[in-house]
Amino acid sequence: MVSSSKAFYGDYLKYQIGRLFYARMGQLLPVLKGEETLNYSGWFSDPEVAASYTMAQHNGSLATAKALFRRVSLDHVQRMLDVGGGSGAFSVTAVQRVPSLFATVLELPAVCAEGRRLTAAAGPAAARVEFRALDATEPTRWPVEEASQDLVLMSYLCGSIPEEALLPLYRNAFGALRPGGRLVVHDFMVEDSKDGPALGAYWALQHVTVNPQGLGLTPSGVAERLAAAGFEVLEQSDLIARMTKADGMGWDGSTDDPDCADGSDGPPILSLHGDVDLGFLYNPIRAFLLWRYLAVHHPIDCDWYAKVDSDTFLNLWALLQRLDTYFNGTQLHYLGSLKPAQPSVEESFPFAVNSIVISGALLRKARTWLSLCFHDVIARRHQTVQPLTALEPGASPLGAYQEE
Ligand SMILES: C[S@@+](CC[C@H](N)C(=O)[O-])C[C@H]1O[C@@H](n2cnc3c(N)ncnc32)[C@H](O)[C@@H]1O
Numbered sequence: 001m002v003s004s005s006k007a008f009y010g011d012y013l014k015y016q017i018g019r020l021f022y023a024r025m026g027q028l029l030p031v032l033k034g035e036e037t038l039n040y041s042g043w044f045s046d047p048e049v050a051a052s053y054t055m056a057q058h059n060g061s062l063a064t065a066k067a068l069f070r071r072v073s074l075d076h077v078q079r080m081l082d083v084g085g086g087s088g089a090f091s092v093t094a095v096q097r098v099p100s101l102f103a104t105v106l107e108l109p110a111v112c113a114e115g116r117r118l119t120a121a122a123g124p125a126a127a128r129v130e131f132r133a134l135d136a137t138e139p140t141r142w143p144v145e146e147a148s149q150d151l152v153l154m155s156y157l158c159g160s161i162p163e164e165a166l167l168p169l170y171r172n173a174f175g176a177l178r179p180g181g182r183l184v185v186h187d188f189m190v191e192d193s194k195d196g197p198a199l200g201a202y203w204a205l206q207h208v209t210v211n212p213q214g215l216g217l218t219p220s221g222v223a224e225r226l227a228a229a230g231f232e233v234l235e236q237s238d239l240i241a242r243m244t245k246a247d248g249m250g251w252d253g254s255t256d257d258p259d260c261a262d263g264s265d266g267p268p269i270l271s272l273h274g275d276v277d278l279g280f281l282y283n284p285i286r287a288f289l290l291w292r293y294l295a296v297h298h299p300i301d302c303d304w305y306a307k308v309d310s311d312t313f314l315n316l317w318a319l320l321q322r323l324d325t326y327f328n329g330t331q332l333h334y335l336g337s338l339k340p341a342q343p344s345v346e347e348s349f350p351f352a353v354n355s356i357v358i359s360g361a362l363l364r365k366a367r368t369w370l371s372l373c374f375h376d377v378i379a380r381r382h383q384t385v386q387p388l389t390a391l392e393p394g395a396s397p398l399g400a401y402q403e404e
Helices: 010-025 028-032 047-069 087-098 109-120 124-128 163-176 198-208 218-229 282-297 314-324 360-365 366-382
Strands: 078-083 102-107 129-133 149-155 177-188 237-238 243-250 303-308 332-341 350-359
Touching: 010 047, 010 149, 010 198, 010 243, 028 163, 028 177, 028 198, 047 087, 047 109, 047 177, 047 243, 078 087, 078 163, 087 102, 087 129, 102 109, 109 237, 109 350, 129 163, 129 243, 149 163, 163 218, 163 243, 177 198, 177 218, 218 237, 282 303, 282 360, 282 366, 303 360
Parallel strands: 078 102, 078 149, 102 129, 149 177
Antiparallel strands: 177 243, 237 243, 303 350, 332 350
């Protein structure tokens, strides 16, 4: 709630919940009695309402988008369709993570205009997000080619449109996806038993004032319709605890990921499985092995990755404050305390030792080099210095390390 915080989402509460939805709650009774009716396209025919809602949603969705893409892998996603994508918060987050990804947001026209304005602030990556006008309740074909998308996302859309529009919507998504592509539905939902959680139910209640024909969303209600549209539902789980759920195909990281310390509720710290001393003292091998493991298994889990000695005290909070203020994890950064790497050779170059921080963007880019460097360093060590007996138990030339 502190406006200078990077995780600030006060505008969402102030402008969308406070001003727009709170005002609509006064109309709950007439809406329930059928004396008044409203839907999103009618509500957003006032451009000021559309702009203010969308700006506030952007403020609320950026952090949720990060959380979603920690769970949903963007590996092999080159084309993504963000239906009812609002400001494009999820699309911008996705294209910032994957430099070759293009996203298309389908939205009501007034929202497209505001979304273009908001995403422009995201820098060059925003050029890979396009907005196309669509009323998702119209039985028209979507303005994208059949089977052209790797991922279709619907975040908070299914609770925003009438129940009868859901099945056609899912069928359209099925047609837009390539074979094996994935649909992710993320929304406020209550449990199938409909006895909670309260926060999901309160959201649904306020939404009645702008979408009285909507379905009260539950995991089984969504899953039944997805199955009727041809989808195989692979996973359903909470995204924002006690509020929103996501249904998806090909979910990547469930909370029982052996490398995650405590699922999605805890601090965003990745604790590596099998993080033990490798029993040999050649630093470059250990460092390359660590970076490469992260590049292969956790390339999008964090904006920043730090390596420090086990007896080093690192003030993570202060470090993150500075990284967030002065640097951008989507750019290539290699930061650390510098020392000459080859003091004995005439031409030395500065090299970070002891404490090294690299950006997520660099880790992803370095994935191939790290493999090459790792194998190169092993080969050199074998041939020129002393045999790495500790690395050679049994048949494996690399010992404990097995190439996958
Ligand atoms: C809560 S916002 C979510 C926006 C975005 N998906 C996100 O999660 O940040 C719901 C969005 O659904 C969109 N929407 C509602 N009815 C729609 C319709 N008939 N066609 C297209 N979009 C619609 C709204 O314009 C709004 O941007």
